[in-house]
Amino acid sequence: MGVNYLVLGFTSLYLGGTFLYYKYAKKKGIEFRYKPFYLLAVAILFVLSLYGIIVGKQFF
DSSP states (O other): OHHHHHHHHHHHHHHHHHHHHHHHHHHHTOOOOOOHHHHHHHHHHHHHHHHHHHHTOOOO
16 A cells, blocks of 8 residues: 555656646746646546555555
């Protein structure tokens, strides 16, 4: 179950940083350069790890 917390931590940092960069890019008028496939993959990992923590199963 410790791996779920590790994955949740890293994906939270990645998604949080991406969101902050999106807000910054929108404010400054620069192009947002992240690929949607990577964001989708990280979001799925985030949801799976969160579900694993809630249910008590280890997915990774």
